[in-house]
Amino acid sequence: MDYNASSSGQLFLATIPDADTAARIRRLAGMLKRAHKFDGKLIEAERLHVSLFFLGGLPAPIVRMACEAAAEVPVQPFDVLFDRSVSFRGRPGSRPFVLIGDDGLDRLRSFRRTLGAAMARKGLKLLAKNDFVPHLTLSHAERKVEEYPIEPICWTVNELVLIHSMHGHVHLARWPLRV
Secondary structure, X not given: OOHHHHHOOEEEEEEOOOHHHHHHHHHHHHHHHHHHOOOXXXXXXXXXXXXXXXXXXXXHHHHHHHXXXXXXXXXXXXXXXXXXXXXXXXXXXXXXXXEEOOHHHHHHHHHHHHHHHHHHHOOOOOXXXXXXXXXXXXXXXXXXXXXXXXXXXXXXXXXXEXXXXXXXXXXXXXXXXXX
């Protein structure tokens, strides 16, 4: 596995929706884009993800230790549910437009804490910070919109993925969730 991919582009641990759910999210994003009259480009279905830990710019041995921690986390597959859209703060003209949720993301928060604890045991305490707002980015919009309810989007998280993002997403490693 090439852990040196962090030298260019972005490298992160994430969960991803299955292909059918990604297509449904993309359709929803298109409807929301029209409803809010956004001009920005939508994230392509195959690039939709929920980032858990950013690893970009870290030396290969640190990325390797984070991946070892990912391989050791015993977690059963779990469901996530997003039920609202909202804009996050961002630079002017490029505000992340995202899906968020409350109780439907508790298991995802718990999974990230468990993964963070595994990374801390590997000596990566700084990487395993606790600040985390689970979200799925749909686009980067030119202006901010307030929170808006959506028909819930739900899927079962079955794996953790190491993603290298540059001119697309390359999945460098996958760890199936299991007990």
